[in-house]
Amino acid sequence: MKNWLIGVRVFVALSLLTGILYPLSMAIVGDLIFPYQVRGSLIENNGSVVGSELLSQKFVDKKYFQSRPSMNDFNGTASVGSNMSLGNDTLKKATTERKEAGATHEQIYASGSGLDPHISPEAAHDQVGRIVGERKLTLEQRHLVLALIQEYTEPRQWGFLGEPRVNVLKLNLALDHKL
Structure with a gap:
């Protein structure tokens, strides 16, 4: 006892x-x-919360930079990858459709969590032509878009971890603010 x-x-x-x-x-x-960070790294625009710096969002309008595809349709309550092999017919169909739609680099495959808020600078540069066309920008404004990509490119963490990356939400907000 x-x-x-x-x-x-x-x-x-x-x-x-x-x-x-x-x-x-x-x-x-x-x-x-x-x-x-404790409060969710929330980003505000004109006094209202528009998203989190840590979670990807779906940008449907073609005048915006697009995040990587998400297997859970950008649902922040469910972080999932596809778990499909390269030989899976559903994955092959999805990647073929993305390539035909003009996707390049990491825009072809979904991120592992489905919520990655970043894209590579290369993927951002690949989208400049579409954005310039959709927004009917001048050559000078195109250079501004390229400068924004450069400005919002984050370096490797602590100088050696990961790869340079661009937060899509921050870049799109800057794009709206400057143009």
Whole structure:
């Protein structure tokens, strides 16, 4: 009986420590040190939230830069990849349709999570012609679009992790603001 009571006490103590005290203290410390990130890295435009810096969004209008395809239709509550092999007929059909629609580079395949908010600078450059045509931009404005891609290209994290990338939401907001 004594071992049982010790076990119950240890269970209650560890439950309080790991289930309540530790998460609560991390939330408080995180809120003090990283308030923007703790609140979801939300991006505002004209006083209203338009999205998160961390989640991809669906841009249907062709005058905007497009994110990578999403297997879950950009549903932020369900992070999933397709789990299809290169030989899968559904994947072959989808990639063929994307290629025929003019997709290049990573625009052909969905991201692993389906929620990746970034594209490569190359994928952004591949979309400039479409955006210039849709917005009926001048040559000077085309150079502005290219400058925005350069401005919003984020370097490798800490100089050596990952690849340079462009946040699609931020770039599209800058595009609307400048043009």
